[in-house]
Amino acid sequence: GGIITQTPKFLIGQEGQKLTLKCQQNFNHDTMYWYRQDSGKGLRLIYYSITENDLQKGDLSEGYDASREKKSSFSLTVTSAQKNEMAVFLCASSIANRAGNTLYFGEGSRLIVV
């Protein structure tokens, strides 16, 4: 089996600050994702990447940057943290197959803006 590791588990920053979340996977999966989870709003896709150095925007990409430096890692940067962005950020990975993609999620990173 494999694992998705998200760091840090809690990220505390000030308003206007640039903050970065990191994600590592050892599944050797092609595709990686960043989702934002807000209570009552489900999971919303921010960015995904189908291979190293690839980036695809999701529905919520404004205010965020992402980077897929290598196959096993995918980072997400909040370009200017705002208090209304406090949420849990979930990283996931998947491997493409004919039936669709099964996503494997990390435990999440909680963003706190003070």
Place this chain on the structure above:
Amino acid sequence: GDSVIQMQGQVTLSENDFLFINCTYSTTGYPTLFWYVQYSGEGPQLLLQVTTANNKGSSRGFEATYDKGTTSFHLQKTSVQEIDSAVYYCAMSITGNTRKLIFGLGTTLQVQP
């Protein structure tokens, strides 16, 4: 546009009750449909998926049938237990881009002993 709708935000049941969580979807084509479950303090994990219309998926006593006629994928379990307390997400793949999943808002299930 593409969407997944879960109307029930919260469901509270007693042990051994019957569970029914409603999910409907809207898209063109033939998406793959999923149910994910998220236990407290963990990330979501796949509960079951169905690729073909009119087929049923099942796992750990949960079942869901892909009904293309009513564009529904409701989740059911005959007898819930306290350990089933979690958030349940219905999701679908996008036709033409199976890597992209759209999730519903989630349904929080609380099972009382």
